[in-house]
Amino acid sequence: MTKIMSAAQAVASIQDGQTVASVGVIGWTVPDATLAAIGKRFSETGAPRNLTFYFPCGTGDAVGIRGMDHVAQEGLMKRIVSGSYINPVNPHTGERPALMRLIQENRIEAYSWPIGASMHWLREVARRSPGYMTRVGVGTYADPQHGGGKFTSRCDDDLIQKIRLNGEDLLFYPSWPIDVAIIRASSADEFGNLSFEDEPLVSASLALALAAKASDGRVIAQVRRIVPGGERAATSVRLPGMFVDSLVVDPHMMMSTDTPYDEAYLRPSAVDARLPAIPFGPDKVIARRAALEVRKHELSIFGFGAAADVPLVMAEQGLIDLENHPNDYWFTTEHGSYGGIVMNGWQFSANLRPQALLDGVTQFDVIDGGLCRFAALAFAEYDSNGTVNVSKFGKVNPGAGGFIDIAMNAQRLVFTGSFTTGGLDIAYDAGRMRIVKEGKVSKFVDTVQSRTYPVADGVAAGQSALIVTERAVFEQTPSGLVLTEVAPGVDVRRDVLDLMAFRPAHILDPLPLMPESLFTDSVGHQADAVVDS
Template sequence: MGKICDAATAAAVIADGQAVASTGVLAWSTPDVVLRAIGERFDATGTPQGLTFYFPVATGDAMGIPGMEHIARKGLLRRIVSGTYINPRHPETGARPAMTELVQNDLVEAYTWPIGATMHWLREVARRGPGYLTKVGLGTFADPRHGGGKFTSLATDDLVQVVELAGEEYLFYPTWPLDVGIIRASSADEYGNLSFEDQPLTTCALAMALAVRASGGKVIAQVGRIVPRGSRVAHEVRVPGALVDHVVVAPGEPAGTDVHHDPGYLRVMPDMLDRLPRLPAGPKKVIARRVAAEVRPGEMSIFGFGASSDAVLVMAEDGLLDGDWLGGHEFTTEHGPFGGAVMPGWQFSPNYAPEGLLDGLSHFDFIDGGGCKFAALAFGQFDAAGNVNVTRFGSSNPGAGGFTDIAVNAERLVFAGTFTTGGLEVECTDGALTILREGRVNKFVSEVDAVTYRVRDGVCRGQTARLVTERAVFDATREGPTLVEVAPGIDVQRDVLDLIDFPVRVDGPALMNPACFRP
């Protein structure tokens, strides 16, 4: 029997109550056509029901590439485990993602794990190991003593445990079998051999296929085209056909949000700097410029999703990357690219004009092994105890992504974000900052809603950590945050200290570089 079939036939492989896993990083590498077929089958027939879905990373953008939105149906899902969730409202309709609605309304068992765990857990399933063991995440949202990654009250099972080994504590993620895996590649032959020549990421496709195979399950691959068997050299085939059961051909699918085919995401481009977009004026650009001042050439620098990822674009705009090979700067994200420029927003994850690429599991080996000395990450909340939160706050439940693994293993940390959120408006004129409208939500709170990383613990281990906002810069110390810089034009008491829910030390402070506030 041939492996090539349509999406509906592939979706019919899934039975009620099974555990299904899918690749995808935002809209990159998302098998959207197959996920859509699963949702359509459920809408038409009421089956499959009661599925457990495992997404190592949020899949789709809830817009042109819906991804996990296709299966966000009450009844179809019993449980979801994901490294991240899609949260922003649709820019045109204002609608929240359906998956967010399921979580916020407590209609599904929802869990979130650090992406380092979601990736490495697949390796343990593939080797039929008992589970994934790590120190990363102790004392954070992933620790069962602090929630165990549970996002809803229906999520009552403890999927993470604390164990002791040789007198030391670890987090333990027990394995369970995966019945179906859905992955995406560029090309397949009739036997199912997969290559990824026009995919900017390979993410965890091979690991997922191995895990599903070890579980006795079925692997579905969505590809853009069929090529003759034997037409590629062996090292181009990243997933052998022996691991693939069904191939769904879906030509013309976009590579990512607003990206159909751009060779700049696949290889070095001589005119890379001219191709990069420019950030509009505003608080994000101020923050990006101040973060850029912390980046050093010759030091592997990793950037997280959000405000921190804008820094590389302003470095390019301001002439800081001129010269051969970006002036000696080395940039990566948590998803495997080496070299090139980190991209902002929905284009985040692969780099533009990369020199090399690791799969998701190998890259977290690199991160956990201390390969990224400098890390710039976003923050949603920061509290008096020196805890930072990006996992869950207010009505948002984005999950931590790779934040915890990155933060634990870096030597220098910068956390970047606006000082307040929810309607903040500022103006930059004559090298100074004016607050036109203050944000409704304070981000410096007495206690964070969830602990993503304990910054004070890191400082006690020898890390340095700095918080960068559009109006103030803080150094994290054992005693708590210390205000060290303020923007020209800012009243320290009214615009900074009065908006923090706990006392902070004040050192100086010095003025932020007026160049940060250029139009």
Template sequence: MSGSAANNESNGMSKICTVEEAVALVKSGDSVASVGVIGWITPDALLAGLARRFKSTGDPAGLTFYFPCGTGDAMDIKGMDHVAIEGHMKRIVAGSYVNPVDPKTGKRPELMRLIRENRIEAYSWPIGASMHWLREVARRGPGYLTKIGLDTYADPAQGGGKFTTLAEEDLIQRVNFKGEDYLFYPTWPLNVGFIRASTADEFGNLSFEDEPIHSSSLQIALAVKACGGTVIAQVRKVVERGSRPAAQARIPGVLVDKVVVDATQMMSTDVAHDSSFLGGQSWDGQTSDRLAYGADKIVARRAAREIRPGVTSIFGFGASSDAPTILLEDGHLTGGHYRDYQFTTEHGPFGGLVMSGWQFSANKYPEALLDGVTQFDFIDGGGCPFAALAFAQFDQQGNVNVSRFGVANPGAGGFIDIAYNATDLVFAGTFTTGGLEIGYEDGKLRIIREGKVRKFVRRADHITYPVRRNVMERGQRAKLITERAVFEVDAEGLVLIEVAPGIDARSQVLDLMEFNNVRVAPELALMDADLFRVG
């Protein structure tokens, strides 16, 4: 326990303080870890306060930031974008980056500009590694050892997770242990931790009753304290010490040095509070959530047909997370049938409805919850045999890319852990992107305007996961689903197995791919017309 925490305990002093008092504890050169999953559980007031201090005083400078996941939405909950200031941020290590365009301003996050312009040292780790690494820091271990990520962009042979040329230090090593290759992530100290909860008492015992996910909150606190650092919690309210059952206090006050109260903190992007994300209430298998008609909805409808009752199914960020909403729209979850499906995400909710867009990560009407680190134990242990994920590029060698393409630098998120440990993989997305427009009439799909960007490329910009190799060597099964064609991946590459009615397989599919080793199934099937119905 730190000296300040020990004094607070012996003197009965409160740990409650202002944002300004809390961020004054951060020193130049510190390593600061912070929790957050898009808008969920982001300690936004603390990150904003730290940025304000730097802008007004020039301190603290030269900070290293450690974000296990993309933190904040870079809009009203800016999260990591608050501290994306040259001079303030020297280095960032993140499991993912918040990358989408702000619909209000049309701009991408400021952090993306710093990365594109090589203004900071930027690294991207798979979220599973970033979460499990915290556990090694907390137990004062030498580092995290894993096979997950070999031959991907995280592998030193493929760049070692470096996103800028200023990122010169090798934070990931490829090592041989007992005759086998692994990736090794050496530990280094964390000085400050920013975490968020719902409620604290004056001693700092934290509960999460209004938070639908917990992410790496506990593990950040454990890791920072193991390094002799300072843990600062942001909460919505304070209660009397001893007024809650012990089981509710998920983080004990001995791990917390300071508590800042922000009564206005949002549950997530555009959500002040919605109890449906917390579970514990009856559900009829219906919500008002609906997908707008278009190519994405066609993709989601086809992907939904791969989902099987009774199989724990995990969904990644992007087009793939729309598939459960299709099952909801079509009435498959009513009459208690939602209990036949076990939907989850990399962030730990089980049951209910997976959300998409800015609300992705938490489920509506969940039945159970694991914290983020334990969820990756579950994923890495093969607990999710079916996975639906997005794709930005797929190349001639059978590699899929979602981590870096064009001006986007989102990182892998949980993609690599999920893909490596599933048995059946679905990669869902439109065939091209950047202005694609489609129509459907007279039983035929029409491409009104082709997307400017091809997604089936000769060589992917990044290797997020080598699909074909793992199909060939580890027996995985994989499909790519688009609005106009469906492919299987086998040991030799891609096989076109379905094409949309009205689409010419040669001119509107094969000729738009930058490689010509795609085979056509002997009995090429038409995609079901019901997938294209308007509505």
């Protein structure tokens, strides 16, 4: 019997109350047609109902590739567990994703796990073990003492437990079955053997499939094309067909947001690999300053948001030479792409001109093993206790993504972001900055809304940590937060201290200036910029 069928046929057997898990990383490797078929079936028939959806990463961009938004329907979705949530406003409609609205209105059970846990948990399900145990996340919002990863008040079940073993506090994630896994690959033969030759990321596809089969569940694979059996070398097949139940063919599936196909994301030798330009302004200033902390021949990992601009700025400055010295700098992200240039915005996750690729579960072995020595990450709030927040602020609930695993296990940390947000307007002239309009919200608060990572605890254990903004640089030390640099043209009291809910433990005296070269654009003329990082 053929495994090839339509998306509607593939999802027709999903039953009420089942757990459905899907791969996807923002717009990358999303089985969008299959997820759309689930949403369409429910809209037309009212079935299936009360599903639990498991997304190791935020899936879809809520614009062109809707991903998890296809199934964000009350009645269809009872519960969702995800490593991150897609939150930005749709530029065409001005609306936030449907899933985020369900979360904000408390209409579903929404849980947020660190992506390291959401990846590694799948391996435990595949092993039929009792669950996943880790020290990562203790003292964060994933810790039951600080919320247990619950993002809505409807969440009654404790999906994360705190245990003590050999005198150490650990987090334990009990396993449960995966009934249906939806994955994506590039090609399949008629037997279901899968290869990923056109996918810049593999992410959780392999782990999802094995977890579902170990649960006596089904695996649906969405692919771009069918190839004859025996045409590909066995070394190119990543998942044997015996673990695939259904094949959905979508020849038009996008590689990622606004990208039907681009070879530059697949191989280091791609010749047509144009880098996006970062406009001169606060984000670029922040990225330039953070770039000063990056070292050659040290595995450096970059997170979503302002931090992802750092490699692009370094390339623009000529510090990275992929033609002649491709191994001077070692760059990666939490999603397993190695080498080349980390991309920003909707293209974040895959690298341009990569040299190698690990699957998502293995990449978090690298991260949790401390092999990424340097990490640049964004921040949304920083508080008087030395705790950083990116997971929940205001009405925004993006979750932590890989932030917690990365921050806990790197040796050197740089947190990047604007000092204030909400309409910040800055002008630059001759290497100096001037605040035209201050942002409505300061990011330096008395107590963070969500404990994403206790930086002070990491510093006490031997980490180093800088906080880089467009107007000032801070260092978290064992004695507290220290103001170490200020931008030329900034009034320290008016533009820094008076906007903080707490006073730094120390201010260097004399207080060094950030390098003037950071504040001049490439052609040397005055520039104005508005930022909302």
